[in-house]
Amino acid sequence: MSMTSLAWQNLTNPLLATATDPGNSPMILTGVLLSLVVIYVASKLGGELSKALDLPPVLGELVAGVIVGVSALHLLMFPEVGAEASDSVIMTVLQAIGNLSPESVSSIFETQSEVISVLAELGVIILLFEIGLESDLRELQKVGYQAAVVAVVGVVAPFAAGTIGLMFFFNVPAIPAIFAGAALTATSIGITSKVLSELGYLKSREGQIIVGAAVIDDVLGIIVLAVVASLAKTGEVDIVNLIYLMTSASVFLLGSIFLGKFFNKSFVAIAERLQTRGNLVIPAFTFAFLMAFLANAIHLEAILGAFAAGLVLDETDKRKELDKQVIPIADILVPIFFVSVGAKADLGVLNPAIPTNRQGLVIAAFLLVVAIIGKVITGWSVTGKTPINRLAIGVGMIPRGEVGLVFAGIGSASGVLSKPLEAAIIIMVILTTFLAPPFLRLALKNTTEEEDVLESFEEADIAK
Incomplete structure (x- = not known):
């Protein structure tokens, strides 16, 4: 389900055996390096421009990804969006300088894309680890009930409205309608939490509720995905798998936080005994990656494990020092994730000149309204x-981001979704992803103004 598992499947595919040919290895590295140059230049230009316009930098990174990706310049391309080696400008450059055969270029393209996808996956894992470190577990516990209610409403309302609306207004069959409704349930915790962090609201009560709800929402989304995937394959729900997912998700999150209280002292003791460089940050990342691995191993998302690891280490005496050491590493890998999300967004589905897009645009308008409301x-x-x-x-709960694309991808691969419905889901994902950051900033501006008014009253009382 995750990009990492997809990468492993592709790398073990015999059809891609030539990609591991030692003769191709230098060109694979060259392709990865060129892709990283494109990503970093795009992310900085986009982020700086967005900042200059008083918008969240993450929005600029997403837009920059769109520009360098499948929708515009074709610099950063991925096979999962239907791109081939001949569509990639970087692959054209490699073919020219290396005098490569079309077969070698295709093989290099597949492997290079997988490397970037894995780096993007690492980026979002580190992002969630950083968010966990910045979150206050005590504050999250205070809003735990409220976050759970927000998450449940945020899953049930769009799922029910989307599914019933598609069946009633557009005569979509039950299983495709359920699949599209499920795609409306997810929230991209990576995008929302990054915006909250950039605006300085991550530790506010609103920020804690949003992050807590997004984590619970992610768990519920995984369960919903398992249900609809079962429907797509067999026409019936695997009850045993559903119970397993619910139990494992609950035990993992609650168990990791509970055991973390005993782990904290051991972590500090280990860090203080180590005398070489990285004595703090390497044990921290080892723990984060181990938690991410355990989450993936029990069929949850790796980002949940990384977030739980951050929450655990947030309680240690070394938290502030660790925060400072994690930030530069996040600055290197996190932009790969956001630019890649933008690069995979195909705005071609918005073109009404293509007949199949017209019906998709009408359905997309409906899905977008349901997704937002x-x-x-x-x-x-x-x-x-x-x-x-x-x-x-x-x-803050609006953006679907990469999570929504996963739903669309699985639905497409299963053959359940028609082209118009698949296009509609992609349009909904794209627009909710790009609309949420500026809207969230506007919504939080009201909070700032209210706080300023309260502070002025408090200062007036003190003066009296």
């Missing part, structure tokens, strides 16, 4: 007397 209403499911920005919570 279905998440925005979650803010009003938060209870309590403490004043809170409900709109910000709802908007």
